[in-house]
Amino acid sequence: MKRKLMLLMTFLMIGIGLVNAQVSKVTGTVTSEEDGLPVVGASVLVKGTTVGTVTDIDGNFIINNVPSPAKTLVVSFIGLETQEVAIKPTVKVVLRSDAEQLDEVLVVAFGTAKKSAFTGSAAVIDNKELSKRITTNVSDALVGSVAGLQIRGNSGAPGSNENKINIRGIASMYASTDPLVIVDGAPYTASLSNIPQNDIESISVLKDAASAALYGARGAAGVIIVTTKKGKTQKAEINVDMKWGVNSRAVQDYDVITDPGEYYEAYYAQLYNYSFYGQGNSAAEANAWANKTMINQLKYNVYTVPENEQLIGMDGKLNPNATLGRRYVNNGTEYYLTPDNWQDLAYRNSLRQEYNVSVNGGGERSSFYASIGYLNDEGIIINSDYERISGRIRADYQAAKWLKLGANVSYNHSIQHSIPNQDTGTSSSNMMYFTSSIAPIYPAFVRVVDGNGNIVIKQDEQGRNAYDFGIASKDYGLARPFLGTSNPLANNQYDQVESIGDQMNATFNADLNITSFLKANITSTVIWGQTNGSNYGNPFYGSKVSVNGELTKESTTALKTNNVQTLTYFKDFGLHNVNVMLGHEYYKTTTKYLSATAQGGFSPFIPEIDAFAKVIDGSSYKSEYNVEGYFGSAQYNYDQKYFASASYRRDASSYFAKENRWGNFWSVGAAWILTKEEFLKNTSSWLDMLKLKFSVGQQGNDNIGAYAYTDLYDLVPTGDFSMGATFKRMGNPDITWETTTNYNAGVEFSLWNGRLSGNLDYYTKKTSDLLFWLSIPESAGTRGYYGNVGDIRNMGVELTLTGAIIRTRDIDWTVSANLSHNKTKILSLPESKTAAMGGFNETNSTGLGGNWFEVGGPLYNAYCIEYAGVNEKGEALYWVDDELELAGAPGKNHSSTTTNPNEATYYKQGSILPKVFGGFNTMLRVGNFDASLSFDYQIGGKVQDYRYAGLMTPNETANGAGSAIHKDYIKSWSPNNTESDIPRWQYGDKYTSFSKSDRFLTNASYLNFQSFTVGYTFPKKWLKGVSKVRIYAAGENLCFWSVRKGFDPRYSYDGNSSITPYSPARNISGGIQMTF
Secondary structure, eight states: OHHHHHHHHHHHHHHHHHHHHHEEEEEEEEEETTTOOBOTTOEEEETTSSOEEEOOTTSEEEEEEEETTOOEEEEEETTEEEEEEEOOSEEEEEEOBGGGSTTSEEEETTEEEEGGGOOSOEEEEEHHHHTTOOOSSGGGGGTTTSTTEEEEOOOOSTTOOOOEEEESSOOOSSSOOOOEEEETTEEOOSOGGGSOGGGEEEEEEEOSHHHHGGGGGGOTTOEEEEEEOOOOSSSOEEEEEEEEEEEEESSOOOOBOOOHHHHHHHHHHHHHHIIIIISOOOHHHHHHHHHHHHHHHHOOOOEEOOTTOOSBOTTSSBOTTOEEOEEEEETTEEEEEOOOOHHHHHBOOEEEEEEEEEEEEEOSSEEEEEEEEEEEEEOSBTTOEEEEEEEEEEEEEEEETTEEEEEEEEEEEEEEEEOSOOOOSSSTTOHHHHHHHBOTTOOSBOEEEOTTSOEEEOBOTTSSBOBOOOOTTSTTOOOOSSSTTOOHHHHHHHOEEEEEEEEEEEEEEEEEEEETTEEEEEEEEEEEEEEEEEEEEOSSSSTTGGGTOEEEEEEEEEEEEEEEEEEEEEEEETTEEEEEEEEEEEEEEEEEEEEEEEEEESOTTOOSGGGEEEEEEEEEEEEEEEEEEEEEEEEEEETTTEEEEEEEEEEEETTSOGGGOEEEEEEEEEEEEGGGSGGGGGGTTTEEEEEEEEEEEEEEEOOSOTTTTSOEEEEEEEETTEEEEEEEEOOOTTOOOEEEEEEEEEEEEEETTTTEEEEEEEEEEEEESOEEEEEOOGGGSSSEEEEEOOEEEEEEEEEEEEEEEEESSSEEEEEEEEEEEEEEEEEEOOHHHHTTTSEEEEEOTTSSOEEEEETTSOSSEEEEEOEEEEOTTSOEEEEEOTTOOSTTSOOOOOOEEESOGGGSOEEEEEEOSOSEEEEEEEEEEETTEEEEEEEEEEESOEEEOHHHHHHTOOOSSGGGTTBOOBGGGGGSOBTTBTTOOSOOOOTTOSSTTOTTBGGGEEEOOEEEEEEEEEEEEOOGGGOSSOSEEEEEEEEEEEEEEESSTTOOTTSOSSBOSSOOSSOOEEEEEEEEEEEO
16 A cells, blocks of 8 residues: 555656646846836747736746747837847846838837838838938938928028928818928927937828828828937947038029120020011111110120121121220219129038037936037028027936836027028019029129229228119119119128027926836927027118118017827737727917017117117017817737727817817728738748738818908007007808828838838828818908818829848948829819809919819819910910800810910810829948938929020010020021921010910929938947047039929929029038047
């Protein structure tokens, strides 16, 4: 019996041992390499099984039932690289950031998302990409880098913030379509030039509802999220980046005549043709009359011609005996006439210098990032520049196991000097128009002959160079026909336009780990900005001489606050992962404005209102805007294979009446990684990843400004001590949100171990209840009001490809490209607009051309008369639809022609938006050398080239004399060139170059060499006390090609009726980067 008991006990112990041998216990901690802090909620799985757990608030984990055959743990967390570690009783895991893998982690609404789990459409530009660009305004770095994104109105003015950004088409007809900009979690409406590029960690562009619907009210036009850098838990690291460069004009002017002799020949030709062909005079009579009339009209003759000889000979060429420069006496003073190059006097090559120093580091419980920067960007126009001093400090501190605190505070001070009167019209106050449109025969300065016979620039009463204003009663005694009595070069020398800005951003956040699966976040942001402007018109030259100078002072103060609270639940249930977030956001902005204008200054050196004799104007106002929203989102994935997402937000906007203030916005999405399915296992040798995704949702747009829902009145004086109200604009209390419904379907893929990767997206965006401007008879006391009527749709395709052509230890060469196609369609319009003719015409942004709007038609449908060539006399012809019954309706037939465009028929031209646009770039590393090139492009589309039309127009009367002439005039029809379809070059013709015809509807394709970098990183063995040194050269806006020299279709979709007041700037810089 005793032997049996012993045997039983032996078997029992063996059994227990076998059981214990089948499972074991593993404990460990998971921390982040970036900040050294515990990773809460990291997934820890035994590879090949469903056995696992998640880390607690201290980053710790315990697995009590690890099977004995198991050898490996798989540790993962969103935003961090998944790691496999060997199983040991105690494991310490440090997870690295996924930033090394492009587009792997996206900063999205109120958090981050791993790209593999993301169901929406977004793009990320990280700091490595940004470092290849030299920009003051970081939005310039997005052009050509993000599929579906376009920028219009780019200006080269230092510190400019004039970019108009569109993401996936134009989402509205009358409301603003600017995307929402988020900086470190808070809406940002200030200039992006205030944020130094070196402080930015990444920029995310959210395109569809699944990615942007959580922003509800303001996300219909897309969202741009800017995330600044933060500290890392490591030994303190100091980074220094210094660069110096030269700015110059990036876009050439039109191919106009720049030689004074050739200009006289061109002007003479139109007069000669009028006299010889039009009036039937003999060649000698026509030559004599044309020479005399030319000087009478142009006023200035800058050539010395022998007595009894003509300036232009019988052959139409400049007299070979003529010499440039002419002396003559006026009112007892000997003057010397010679032309100046106005553009050389207006433009310059200027210096750009930038210095940035940052420090980041931390310990076990804290991390910090601090930076200071200085930028001095001189403009390519004399007396324009931008200077910025910036600083930032960001700190995170693990105050307790359950509490992490953070603060991010930045400040910048900027001074911007601008050219006076930045008008975009064709007037003397637009220096760019003036200097590029004046004939090359006119002097900018007044020159005299001194007592020694030397030719010198005359000095005025103040000892300054005297400028020629083309006034008959002064100096030369000649009345310049081109914008006489003005000289913007003089204004730019003595007028002063200055803007001083101060801005402080402060973000404070607290992360509370309530349990291992529940955490809360509280984030509050305050943005304060103060801008003080001063605009001084000098008393010496220009329009303010009669009032002894004029000064306008402006002060704008803006205070913006944003408060967000979120509660997030996250948990793994075996292969199931759930993440649910609830939140609340309240945004408020208050703007105060104060200005005064005074005349009669004491001294140009005291630009203060108190130093002027009379205050002639003053104004002030206060405006407020609030948005409040409640939101929630849910994310689900199964086995990192199937993904689903949903979001909902209820928003209220102060732009609408209380009864219509609230709107509901939502999204749902799904994704499926097919390569994790068994049926695609056989493709693993060449197909790394294949993912399908789909999303749908709704977003809103309230961007029409304040008080459109109520009647507005102007307060005006009714007496010396009383005020009264006058009606200004009708309100509509029933208006509410525009609603944009987004559908997005896409595929993401990676082939041959990442050798080729990319994504393809198809989308459709329908905007309903358009905030439509409804015109009414002005007899009602207003021109119209806003209403919710009409629907439009944008549809498009986006493709992005990246190829790793060579990928070895010493050579790394990648090429990336993207293209986008977008098509607009009007789905419905107000009946009041379409009842008469089935649609309506509306003048576009140029004030010259128009667009035709009809149901079923495109949004930008150019509406103009059509050019029919020339008749047997060389006169311009335009088509007429003789069968047209309703005046003002679009023509369909081309029945007859007319030389009078006012009698011609208007026709629809179809969409003038580009067919395809995008960019491509390449990066190459060979050893320690690196290089990159990037381009952006546009294919198709049309833009009215009003500027070219003006340069190709002969003078109808003497009133237009003195304007620049394009060299293409020589190609015009003549009796000796009857094959040309360019109308004859003849004085007196009224409609030769009618700019509203399709003759000047020009192909808008272009290619822009956007940037390059070339660098060399010194080997570490050469360095002592420095961990990294890199020298580099970089360039921006290097070369631009379009169908016509000087033609830049990027400025506007409608046309270039004006000249941008500041040409885009090219920059070529060299720099050095050091890390200590």
